Amino acid sequence: GINAEYMGIIMKKKEMKKSGSTKVGEYGYALYEKFTTAEVITGEDFQKVTDDLGLNMTTDVEVLVFLYCCESTTYGEIKKEELVNYCKKLNVTNETNWKASVKQLKDIATGGNSEEFKKFHTFVFKYHMLKPGQKTLEIDSAIVLLQLVLEKQHPISTKFIAFLKATGKKALGRDSWDNLLEVLPMIEKGGYDVSGAWPSIFDEFNSWFEKNCKGKERSQTMNTSLFPL
Amino acid sequence: VVELADMNNTSYPKILYEEFRSTIANYNKEHAVPRILSKTGKDLLWEFLAQWEKHTILTYWMKKCFTYLDRFYLPDHKLPTLSQTGLNVFKIEAFQKIYKVIVRTIFDLIEAEREGEVVDWNKLKKILYCYRMIGLTNASVEKEEKTGELVWQGNPNLQYYKEMFEGEFINQTAEFYKKQADQWIQLCSCPEYVMSALAALKKEEDKVLNFLDKETRPKLLLSLEKVLIEDNATVLTDKERTGVRDMFKDKRHEELKNLYTLLARKPEKLNNIYEKMRPYIEQRGQSLVDDKEVLKDPITFINKLLELKKEMDALVRDAFSNNASFMQTRDRAFQTFMNECPYTPSFLAEYVDMLMRQGLKGQEASMDTVIEEVFELFKLLKQKDAFTQRHQQLYAYRLLQNTSVSQDAEEHLISKLKIELGAQYVSKLVQMGVDMKNSRELTDIFKKKEHKGCIKGVEFSNKVLTTGLWGEQKNARCKLPSELKACCDTFEGFFKSNHTGKNISWVASLGDCEMKTLFLAKPYTLIVTVYQAAVLSLYNEKEMYTFEELKANTGLPDEELTLHLNNLMNPKLGKMLIKENLKTPKLNPTEKLTINLSYASGSLRLNFMPIQHQAKKPLEQHDKEIGDEAKELAKLRNTIIQAQLVKIMKGRRKEKHNELITEVIKQINSFKPEPAMIKQQIEWLIESDYLMRDDKDKSLYIYKPQPVIFTAVSYTHPTL
Numbered sequence: 031g032i033n034a035e036y037m038g039i040i041m042k043k044k045e046m047k048k049s050g051s052t053k054v055g056e057y058g059y060a061l062y063e064k065f066t067t068a069e070v071i072t073g074e075d076f077q078k079v080t081d082d083l084g085l086n087m088t089t090d091v092e093v094l095v096f097l098y099c100c101e102s103t104t105y106g107e108i109k110k111e112e113l114v115n116y117c118k119k120l121n122v123t124n125e126t127n128w129k130a131s132v133k134q135l136k137d138i139a140t141g142g143n144s145e146e147f148k149k150f151h152t153f154v155f156k157y158h159m160l161k162p163g164q165k166t167l168e169i170d171s172a173i174v175l176l177q178l179v180l181e182k183q184h185p186i187s188t189k190f191i192a193f194l195k196a197t198g199k200k201a202l203g204r205d206s207w208d209n210l211l212e213v214l215p216m217i218e219k220g221g222y223d224v225s226g227a228w229p230s231i232f233d234e235f236n237s238w239f240e241k242n243c244k245g246k247e248r249s250q251t252m253n254t255s256l257f258p259l
Numbered sequence: 260v261v262e263l264a265d266m267n268n269t270s271y272p273k274i275l276y277e278e279f280r281s282t283i284a285n286y287n288k289e290h291a292v293p294r295i296l297s298k299t300g301k302d303l304l305w306e307f308l309a310q311w312e313k314h315t316i317l318t319y320w321m322k323k324c325f326t327y328l329d330r331f332y333l334p335d336h337k338l339p340t341l342s343q344t345g346l347n348v349f350k351i352e353a354f355q356k357i358y359k360v361i362v363r364t365i366f367d368l369i370e371a372e373r374e375g376e377v378v379d380w381n382k383l384k385k386i387l388y389c390y391r392m393i394g395l396t397n398a399s400v401e402k403e404e405k406t407g408e409l410v411w412q413g414n415p416n417l418q419y420y421k422e423m424f425e426g427e428f429i430n431q432t433a434e435f436y437k438k439q440a441d442q443w444i445q446l447c448s449c450p451e452y453v454m455s456a457l458a459a460l461k462k463e464e465d466k467v468l469n470f471l472d473k474e475t476r477p478k479l480l481l482s483l484e485k486v487l488i489e490d491n492a493t494v495l496t497d498k499e500r501t502g503v504r505d506m507f508k509d510k511r512h513e514e515l516k517n518l519y520t521l522l523a524r525k526p527e528k529l530n531n532i533y534e535k536m537r538p539y540i541e542q543r544g545q546s547l548v549d550d551k552e553v554l555k556d557p558i559t560f561i562n563k564l565l566e567l568k569k570e571m572d573a574l575v576r577d578a579f580s581n582n583a584s585f586m587q588t589r590d591r592a593f594q595t596f597m598n599e600c601p602y603t604p605s606f607l608a609e610y611v612d613m614l615m616r617q618g619l620k621g622q623e624a625s626m627d628t629v630i631e632e633v634f635e636l637f638k639l640l641k642q643k644d645a646f647t648q649r650h651q652q653l654y655a656y657r658l659l660q661n662t663s664v665s666q667d668a669e670e671h672l673i674s675k676l677k678i679e680l681g682a683q684y685v686s687k688l689v690q691m692g693v694d695m696k697n698s699r700e701l702t703d704i705f706k707k708k709e710h711k712g713c714i715k716g717v718e719f720s721n722k723v724l725t726t727g728l729w730g731e732q733k734n735a736r737c738k739l740p741s742e743l744k745a746c747c748d749t750f751e752g753f754f755k756s757n758h759t760g761k762n763i764s765w766v767a768s769l770g771d772c773e774m775k776t777l778f779l780a781k782p783y784t785l786i787v788t789v790y791q792a793a794v795l796s797l798y799n800e801k802e803m804y805t806f807e808e809l810k811a812n813t814g815l816p817d818e819e820l821t822l823h824l825n826n827l828m829n830p831k832l833g834k835m836l837i838k839e840n841l842k843t844p845k846l847n848p849t850e851k852l853t854i855n856l857s858y859a860s861g862s863l864r865l866n867f868m869p870i871q872h873q874a875k876k877p878l879e880q881h882d883k884e885i886g887d888e889a890k891e892l893a894k895l896r897n898t899i900i901q902a903q904l905v906k907i908m909k910g911r912r913k914e915k916h917n918e919l920i921t922e923v924i925k926q927i928n929s930f931k932p933e934p935a936m937i938k939q940q941i942e943w944l945i946e947s948d949y950l951m952r953d954d955k956d957k958s959l960y961i962y963k964p965q966p967v968i969f970t971a972v973s974y975t976h977p978t979l
Contacts (some may be wrong), residue, residue, distance in 0.1 A: 167428070203942070203945075205942060205946065205952070212957065223933070227915075227916030227938075227941075227952075227956060227957060227960075230942060
């Protein structure tokens with residue numbers, strides 16, 4: 031009687047999902063089932079996801095952007111709701127625009143100074159702090175992330191990485207990471223205020239930069255002017 | 260007159276009044292003025308004076324005669340009083356005709372005086388009195404009770420005096436002195452100028468006081484001070500060989516005092532003196548601080564510093580009347596060189612240590628006075644916490660070894676430190692004192708037991724202190740001689756019976772023993788360390804041990820054992836132990852050490868203990884100690900900066916970076932925090948989630964409310 035009706039309604043709902051309804055994000059549920067039946071997507075299943083999008087799990091920055099768009103809250107895992115978030119954010123409603131969403135990921139990653147990129151940048155650090163017991167980012171991981179996330183957008187990051195290595199820093203703190211986007215251009219152009227409120231690591235970087243990099247740049251420009259084309 | 264005035268005939272009073280008026284007028288017109296004008300120079304003046312005085316008398320007596328008019332007729336008809344009338348008449352008939360001549364003559368006279376002529380100022384005073392009185396309204400001539408003199412009274416009006424005399428007089432005087440000053444400044448030395456200027460000022464001041472209207476004084480002084488002091492102050496003080504710098508250098512305090520007296524009239528010019536005092540004091544101080552010989556001994560250094568301070572205090576007090584700007588300059592100068600020298604805080608602590616241990620032998624000053632002087636130096640330190648750090652260390656030793664001469668003096672200093680720096684800096688000192696007191700009470704109870712502190716024939720005395728309060732002590736483990744062990748065990752038993760759950764560990768390195776020699780002709784008493792006692796007890800069994808054996812039997816490490824053995828082999832005290840190989844000072848493990856059976860010494864009481872602490876050291880060692888302490892100090896400072904940051908942010912909730920740094924620097928007075936240090940602590944607080952940055956303004960910090968831990972309270976319902 032009632033039970034049968036009830037079951038019938040549920041079956042209908044399931045079917046509706048499977049047919050790819052246009053409700054925002056709903057596709058995420060169906061998508062999720064494509065990859066796993068477990069509580070969360072993790073480990074091998076995670077690899078399935080990245081493969082499906084044509085991404086390299088370990089080397090592509092777009093993977094991080096993916097996690098950002100999911101608003102991922104646990105390191106190394108994707109929950110069902112998070113996949114739904116992804117679909118909502120990037121307007122993924124079917125298989126086609128699911129595969130195509132990779133382009134949006136790329137756009138965000140190369141966003142330079144856009145608001146989206148800033149939020150992504152902040153997310154990256156927070157995400158790595160989700161590992162239990164993490165308070166600061168160990169320097170090797172920091173360098174990898176800097177190369178992945180910042181280097182192409184902000185070439186001065188290379189110098190910053192060199193500085194971190196040269197001065198034997200052990201870790202990078204959240205406050206320092208969060209302020210990178212604002213500070214690095216200042217140091218590059220020479221408008222950095224040492225008496226300001228910036229984390230002291232930037233005071234150090236500024237004087238290191240002035241000592242080691244400014245001279246070289248000058249001599250470089252001199253060279254080019256000596257040989258007129 | 261009364262009859263005539265009373266008569267209803269209204270014309271009579273009028274006639275009387277007219278008579279009165281015209282009499283005076285005519286007299287002046289026909290007699291007074293011509294006579295005056297017939298004279299010149301001084302005589303002109305004195306004639307004028309005489310006429311004025313005559314007129315005064317005339318008016319007075321006429322007034323007395325016609326006084327009835329004053330009562331009714333004149334007021335009713337709104338006519339001036341008789342006195343006023345008299346005055347007016349004089350003004351119109353005489354004064355206004357000749358006052359210009361008079362004034363010119365007066366000035367001629369004054370000029371003559373400047374050239375050297377003698378002038379009767381008393382008479383001039385009276386003439387000027389006329390000028391002052393001539394403008395009176397409501398005038399009346401009265402007789403002074405005491406002197407019988409006739410004086411004019413009424414509403415003052417100095418118009419004539421000011422217009423005719425005062426202004427010109429001041430200008431003339433100022434002109435004259437300007438020329439004088441120019442001469443003096445060229446020809447005289449600085450002190451000579453000072454004395455001349457002071458004399459001139461005094462002379463003119465006296466003149467004004469005695470002879471002129473009191474209103475003139477401030478105006479005159481203003482002018483004179485300008486030409487004599489203001490205009491020349493800088494040139495004067497800068498003079499070569501006789502100026503301020505030289506006065507300081509040659510310690511000519513009297514000259515400085517006179518100069519100060521002169522310039523103090525125009526206080527804004529005093530900077531010419533104190534701005535030169537500062538480099539002088541700094542230079543004196545710097546030569547002290549640079550003297551490597553002096554720096555070898557902290558006591559000498561501080562003594563010299565105290566001397567210098569006393570000298571400068573006396574200078575500022577005697578020559579400069581403790582003027583605020585001078586006191587400030589002196590203090591700043593001291594601050595400069597005192598704080599340039601990195602040793603000052605710890606040396607000062609060593610000095611205090613010496614004071615507390617030795618007291619004041621043969622000095623007149625009381626302990627309190629000396630402590631005050633030392634404290635004044637302390638207040639000038641920038642790194643006050645470096646002082647308290649070393650002081651705490653040394654105070655601990657003094658308490659442990661009971662070498663303080665006066666506990667009152669110690670507590671006096673501690674209370675002053677508390678006022679200056681706050682309770683947190685002296686809390687450890689206070690706790691140490693309390694610890695000592697508790698220890699005494701406890702050991703007193705112990706001694707009252709049956710054994711009376713004497714266990715197995717050994718008189719035993721100890722202190723019980725709280726771990727961690729007294730700093731780290733070097734404490735090598737040592738096998739105690741059996742007698743000592745018995746004492747320690749007995750006490751330990753007593754202690755544990757009273758304090759369950761507490762443990763004690765024995766710090767043998769701080770102990771000392773008295774041993775009596777029984778094997779020698781004379782009964783010597785040896786004062787030795789516990790370790791030395793352990794070694795010597797062994798010789799009760801055998802006469803000779805190798806170094807290795809001694810080490811095994813006492814359980815002491817090489818370094819400690821060597822140090823304490825060396826003192827027992829000290830030739831100055833007569834060697835108690837004799838080393839086998841006398842050629843090298845080094846001790847080999849197999850070397851034999853024999854007890855000296857033929858030991859002899861002049862005194863019966865001998866101290867073999869190694870010296871615990873010596874203030875006098877080579878500079879390198881001071882440097883090392885300061886370096887070691889610096890790490891500890893840096894940690895403490897970071898903690899203080901953190902605490903201050905939290906306190907400020909908790910109160911303000913939000914604050915900008917620069918304001919926060921400024922406030923922290925303002926609040927901390929035990930050392931000067933570097934902005935970089937403060938910044939680091941801010942970052943630590945951000946990392947630890949006490950603070951966060953504002954999203955829009957990165958230089959604005961926001962205080963994060965800290966999670967409060969609630970303890971759940973369960974209520975029992977009454978009806979259940």
